[in-house]
Amino acid sequence: MGYENKKIAYIRVSSKDQNIERQYKKMLELGIEERLIFIDKQTGKDFERPEYKLMKRFIREGDLLYIDSLDRLGRNYDGVISEWKHITRELKADIIVLDNESLFDSRKFKEMGDMGKLMEDQFLSLLSYVADQERKKIKQRQAEGIAIARDKGILGRPKITFNSLSKEQKHIITTYYNSWKRKEITAVKFYEMLDLKKNTFYKVIKQYEESL
Template sequence: MLFGYARVSSADQNPAHQVDALARAGVGAENIHLDHAGGAKASRPQLDAVLTRLRSGDTLVITRLDRLGRSVLHLITLGAQLRERGIELKVLEQGIDTSTAEGRAMFGMLSVLAELQRELIVANTRDGLAAARARGRKGGRPPKLSDDQIALAQRLYDAGGNTVAQIAAMLNVPRTTVYGHLDTKNTTAQAPAERPTAETPVNTVAEVRLPRTCPTCGYEPSTRAEAAHQRGDLAVAWLHTNVDDQGSVVIQSHCRHCEPEPPAFDVACEVCGDGPILTGIFAEVACRGDLPVAVAQWLVGSGWTVTPSLLCPDNR
């Protein structure tokens, strides 16, 4: 089946040229998705929608490559995801059709340019950092938490009465920020007066009591306070890429002993702030401003609303 995508940079621009071209290519009006969005970081809900609708054997039709990708790297990432899912890409004005050997070769040339662009950016960044260090300047983003906030988060975590998600809510930051500052390897927590209730795992079908033992690495806590921490950690769903099927998601729980290395990306409901954490390739893509297709499909299948707002099943 043919699906079309068109984009104009502002509401004042006329998308008729693109829509007409897609219709002439055989795309039905009900399958044409149109975004009014400009800039690399602008939200593109209709692009997310069409990517969710596409299935193996379908073809995505666009008029020009610059209508689809925010950048060359984003375009290559999308192209790779489409190929992995068995979806073809047809670009009308530039004569690219990935169902043919010639079209795949032309699209492959873009990946070479994208890699060159990435290497140039890395080289320029290293040169800039070296020059800044020579002038006595420190790089990097300013921390989201002050030293006092980090100390408070550590005390709350060590006390055993709050989960990481609760601490993050108190400090108004994502859970991944708190995880990045906590010393979870050398916690000397004391048992709280009352045993806290474990959080419910995201998108579970029925309420279950979380186990003490980590299902991923098998670690079993030795104290009540450590068990309270572990139950809170195991309540968080971590979404990994399936190594056997890049277009699908593997859901795992992790304790402090097997927590994935950075990068991590917190998918948070806009109402309650709860949601899964992405890791690996998923996190890398999300950190660039794009929700991975496989993650979007998993969220929709779990009852989430992805566009225009990210809402969990309880708040949609």
């Protein structure tokens, strides 16, 4: 008896907290056996994922690998292209990307011979680039969101300003400011009286001076 080609699925979510059910249900509906569904719960920045590496050792020539979307394979532009070519051209299996099946079905490209390879390379480069750019945009938006939240005092310690000080702290500043300027008390003593850190003290004092 010869080798019987298999349907295999690869599922990836970015963290252990994310739900795989949507992807998993889709793979079962395609008639893929549970034992042939490989699942990783980690970032797609590289391909050092245990289930992904196991899947590559398991897959054979003529097998059909299903992936829900291209970014489930990975989010690294060069890596996605390299892995796709390794699976389809070296391992001689096929890949179907379910959310873009009309375009990303490696069997169609193989049927076209050398011209198919050229077209496949172009489509892969385009969509992998788009996926990579989207990943970079997401990271940038996250960084910007965190920065804005910090400025608003949503994350970390609230931003301390002169206006946010207690009445007692404001009273200490108005009472001892001139003494500090005349060097009758040290800055260390002054910000200890206010229960502020050095950098915060100078920012608050600057705001106070601007209000005079």
